[in-house]
Amino acid sequence: MIITLDVFSGRTNPSWKLSEKDAKSFLERFTNKSVTTTTHVDNVLGYRGIIVSATSDNQLPEALPPEFRVGGITTGDPGVQESKYAALTAEEADDAVNWLLTKGRHAVDEAVLAYVSDTIQTQSRGITDTLPTEIQEDITEKELSKAQVAACVIQNPPYNPAFWNNPTV
Numbered sequence: 058m059i060i061t062l063d064v065f066s067g068r069t070n071p072s073w074k075l076s077e078k079d080a081k082s083f084l085e086r087f088t089n090k091s092v093t094t095t096t097h098v099d100n101v102l103g104y105r106g107i108i109v110s111a112t113s114d115n116q117l118p119e120a121l122p123p124e125f126r127v128g129g130i131t132t133g134d135p136g137v138q139e140s141k142y143a144a145l146t147a148e149e150a151d152d153a154v155n156w157l158l159t160k161g162r163h164a165v166d167e168a169v170l171a172y173v174s175d176t177i178q179t180q181s182r183g184i185t186d187t188l189p190t191e192i193q194e195d196i197t198e199k200e201l202s203k204a205q206v207a208a209c210v211i212q213n214p215p216y217n218p219a220f221w222n223n224p225t226v
Contacts, residue, residue, distance in 0.1 A: 058083070058116055060157055062165060063105040063129065064173060073164035074112075075157075083109075084118065086153050091144050092125040104176040105129040107154050128154035128177070151177050 058080040061072040075083060095108050106129025111117045128150045145153070154177060158170055220226060 059110045059112060060161060061108040061110065062158075062161065062169070062173065063108055063126070064103060064169060066102055071161065071165045071169070073161040075160060079160055080116065083153070083157070084121075086149065086156075087118070087121060087145070089143075090149070092121060092127070093144070094122065095124050095126045104173050107157055127157070147181065151181055 058075045059072055060075060061070050063070055093106075106126045108124060108126055110124045114123075117123065127145070155174070158165070158173065162170065
């Protein structure tokens with residue numbers, strides 16, 4: 058089983074193989090659970106989850122697709138394959154990702170591991186934890202998404218085409 062940490066844009070993502078024993082232990086977490094497809098992920102920079110890929114047809118149980126995503130922020134349509142089983146909870150997904158990261162320490166730079174761990178903790182706490190209490194009490198989902206965009210001002214600079222139309226850039 059090949060595990061790929063989906064974290065980089067424009068650079069190869071780190072990957073590692075799980076031993077047969079670790080793969081079996083990992084797959085036990087997905088008994089009677091449905092999973093998210095690899096295409097349904099929020100189009101953001103940075104950590105987007107972990108992609109699990111089977112190296113052979115008989116490696117995954119019948120209910121699981123040959124490739125699926127664990128963790129990360131999914132799009133509004135979660136892409137959970139149609140199944141009679143319940144989807145993984147955020148807590149279960151985070152637990153699975155953290156377990157996989159411990160198995161991939163040899164393949165991933167320590168700074169990247171620290172970044173991913175911090176991102177998972179931030180996502181699990183949610184953005185409302187970083188807002189003042191008086192704002193948290195009366196905030197709608199639309200306002201929350203505006204707050205998320207406002208929190209990333211450094212990533213949303215004003216449009217300046219002159220900078221990019223310079224031959225030296």
